[in-house]
Amino acid sequence: MRIAIYGAGSLGTILGAYLHERGVAVDLISRNKEHIEALQRKGAQIVGKRTATIPVTALLPEDMKGTYDLIFLLTKQLENRRVASFLKPYLKEDGMLCTMQNGIPEPTLMEILGSNRVCGCTIGWGATLTGSGVVELTSDEHTFSFSLGLPVPGREAMLEEISQILSLMGEITIEHNFIGARWSKLLINASFSGTATALGCTFGDVAANRQARRIAQRIMKECIDIAKASSVTLEPVQGKDIAKLFDYTNSLKKWVSFHLIPFAIRKHRQLKPSMLQDIEKGKPCEVDAINGVLSEQGKKLGIPTPINDQVVSIIHRIEAKELQPSMENLKGFIL
Structure with missing residues (x-):
């Protein structure tokens, strides 16, 4: 070949x-x-x-x-x-x-x-x-x-x-079930790449900061809810059933999913999102093709995506030079 x-x-x-x-x-x-x-x-x-x-x-x-x-x-x-x-x-x-x-x-x-x-x-x-x-x-x-x-x-x-x-x-x-695999990757990218780009940090930094981790957790939940409404079955990622681990319907499951996040990404804690790398080089990033896809599908189905929408907004403001990618942006989130 x-x-x-x-x-x-x-x-x-x-x-x-x-x-x-x-x-x-x-x-x-x-x-x-x-x-x-x-x-x-x-x-x-x-x-x-x-x-x-x-x-x-x-x-x-x-x-x-x-x-x-x-x-x-x-x-x-x-x-x-x-x-x-x-x-x-x-x-x-x-x-x-x-x-x-x-x-x-x-x-x-x-x-x-x-x-x-x-x-x-x-x-x-x-x-x-x-x-x-x-x-x-x-x-x-x-x-x-x-x-x-x-x-x-x-x-x-x-x-x-x-x-x-x-x-x-x-x-x-x-x-x-390739569309399910695509949505599983979208879940990871929207929650961790999106959050880490908005905050100017790595995946590990997101997991280590409780407020940042809560943002990622909420985006994961929004993605899972949209996948369900779209009749998409999320595929396991590296053998882990992410829908089972991170979906929650009560406070106990929410607490468990929150505390599982650092373990789930520990092998990738040093990963710096490509979106953040693009911003640092002065290039437009792919937020509309990642987090934007989630927001768009949520609107079509009538499922709110308030946390993901905030990530999109902050990243667009960073691209417009109104903000810098920084942990300071945590102050702009309404959870």
């Missing part, structure tokens, strides 16, 4: 480095010229949970040639229509684009590329781009996991091939 990772930032660089290390030829592609040049000169420098320098093949988009059997997509969703249109000529007729983005990106990509050329994948680990060619791995290696699924049936054999490739790096789950 001829394989590319398009949008080789923090996660894409780690993925590409691990696949290269395990003998899989893959092109890492990014518009970040300094990052690509550093990868070409020195290889991918991994720090944090692992220290290594791994040679990789890195390209700018304008240097792409020919067509690919498989493209892993890790760009921001804000540009999905433009990116999918750009990639269309580079994807073989029987090729597959595997989106590893957050939120629910498949419908837009399928509209442009065709329903039989798009699959989805959720990632169960995190990383931070700390410099050109340098990526901090913020999750333990034993947490590496991928959940794969097809938005529509028909390409199961290709999905199995993708599974074999990704299994060289971590644990693979092929989701027959």
